[in-house]
Amino acid sequence: MKEFKYKSLIALLALCFSTAVVAAEDPAKDAEPNKKTKEEKPKRVQTVADIFEQPGVLTPRGSFVIDSSLSYTQNSSNTISVVGYSVLPSLIVGLIQASDIDRTTITFGLSGRYGITNRLEVEVRIPWVYRSDSISERSAGIGQEKDKLIDLDGNGLGDIEAGFKYQLNMNTAPYWIGSLRFKSTTGDSPYEGSPDDLPTGSGFPSIEPGLTMIMPIDPAVIYMNTSYIWNIEDDVDLAGTKASIDLGDTISFGAGMGFAVNPKFSFSLGLSHKTIFKSKVSGVENFNAKVLQLDSLSVGANYAVSRDTTINVGASAGLTADAPDFQLTVRIPYTLK
Template sequence: MKKEALQTAGALCCSLLALTSGMANAEGMQHATPDQQALQRQIAEQAEQIETLKRAVAEQEANLAKLRRAVAGDTLDIQRGRGPENAVSQSQARQPAPAAPPAPAQQTAQANQANTAAQTNQAGGLPQREQQESRPAEVAQIFEQPGVLTPTGKYVLEPSLQYSYSSANRVALIGYTVIPALLVGLIDVREVKRNTVTAALTGRLGLTNRFELEARIPYVYRYDSTVSREIATGTAADQTFNASGHNIGDIEVGARYQLNDGGVDKPYYIGTLRFKSRTGRDPFEVVTDCSQRCVGNTTGTGLPLQLPTGSGFYSLQGGLTWLFASDPAVFFGSVTYLHNFKRTNVSRTVLNGEREFLGSIEPGGIIGFNFGMGLALNDKTSFSIGYDHSSLGRTKQNGVNVPGSVRTQLGTLLLGYSYRLNEKRTLSVAVGAGLTRDTPDLTLSVKMPISY
């Protein structure tokens, strides 16, 4: 369309120039009448307008080339849905305005440019409805950390609510054995049911297209029920011990940086760094149900009377996230390592306000990895499936491994679904099923990121 317009404009310009030249030659032979002079001035003005139109068309072609490069660079953002807003509208907003030709010519050039841009976008695989809205569909977020970064100057507020349920059986042998089949003492059988609800507000700010900052403030509510029966005590009655706790959790801050450009058949790599504080209620500060020292004590339940809401340790986590677009799906995953900093002079509170000195405590590091796939079902809905695994190291007390502390494996299968409510809000729901005995049986989370 642009080439035809240029050819037509060029032919018209040549005709007008020839007519102008003929009129000039005629003027050389005899003086032009007032009507001829007015016609000559009109022809000269139209020639200038045609030249202006040609320059505007050339600028539009240069802008279109930049637009194509921008669309190619933002293809992953469009598919993943966590990156910039519509790449077409954002790229056009960055282009300088061309010189303004007369109204009819300007409308023609703009119509040709719009048609060409629409054809280019459709050829690149972008849905027509997606170009009309400022924010594309999002792939459901199932892991804690998002993939694609927040655009420059934009910020996202993400309220979330997560529910977790787990149950476990525990058998405690208190006594000694004469032979393997005969126990002298008590057998304490416990069934623990744990419910945890975490409401959090997360904020993300894009400083550049490659770098963003994040902060997360959680509020935790926990409720545990322990059902136990002491066997061989002459009673068949179950005893129930309930405990709860609610308070602010551990506040986290983090940063993410995109390491490469990525593109077609090239993955994107994003480095992550996260720091976790100790703002939640410390597990060593809550009162434990023991009449005296819990170690080696057979009185009391040994359980906290009020549940903690934080881990009690500062932590630093580093990781690498990768994303690979393969139309119509996006594959993603990450590898992380979390280090818990050691605490010294630790003691815990038992009944009657007494303190039990524990010395130095150092939790083991956590090695984690996850992977998944996101698939856009249409321009508003998407589906994700993934697997998350964490390996927790042994805890040390005074430099020695705590008896009974072993490396723990946590595996979770995750399914997620998201629906875009409008241009700025998206509702995401994820459900997780524990695949190992130490993993929570069920996790259910709801998130609604709001972009500004």
């Protein structure tokens, strides 16, 4: 696993390097019939990309954007498990245990985006993650006076990501943008370290191709996107034995609308869906594995403090049992000329 972590870092750097090589292409390929002057920056279609972290009209050539973000995620679940057997439909012999789990995740992210050409931008994101789980358990029928409380936490560097986005068309709407993202394994893996320390990463590298459509309808923007996350299989230690883990891949879809109230303020509404397929251990699915369906509703607002700085606030609420209950994100992108 450690060797794979270093290999994923090398692959991430190789991705950034290969993208930078494209900058050596002839700039005339990006020239349009109505070419702008050197002093005039290409005009963005809208600010939907700044609200939801969705790829939009890309960073202009030669511009560098520093994007700092703070995200708070809250999730909870209540379960009842029975260890025993049923004599009658209303009579259970055995141990009944109820548990209440509250999970909190705080992520500080620092991203950098650079416009290699007016069609192509490269991006690197470095997250720092803090996780805290509070588990309350109570067994019924054994005279337990109070709940059993278990508190776990973990913090540290998360999984560093790198990728690029390419705008397929420039002159006519709708605008189509292709993207490719690679996630490393720099965060703590769930299969390494102490059981009392929560992991800050997934433990597996992944590759995510995606496609986004943006349709400006003044003063609104309609967007749709889809992506596929391929988690790369790896060998891990399970109870002292080597096992091959293949995390379930993910298909995601999203759609929404952004609306510009005035030149400084805009808001948006969106829906997103993710289907996470079953994971496998040494090529075999667990008997209780299931396909997860995650749906969420998102709202966001964007305020332009200046031409170079904006403040973005986004919130999402889970619509299905497996989706996070609530997520709040504050982002401050700053553009360097």
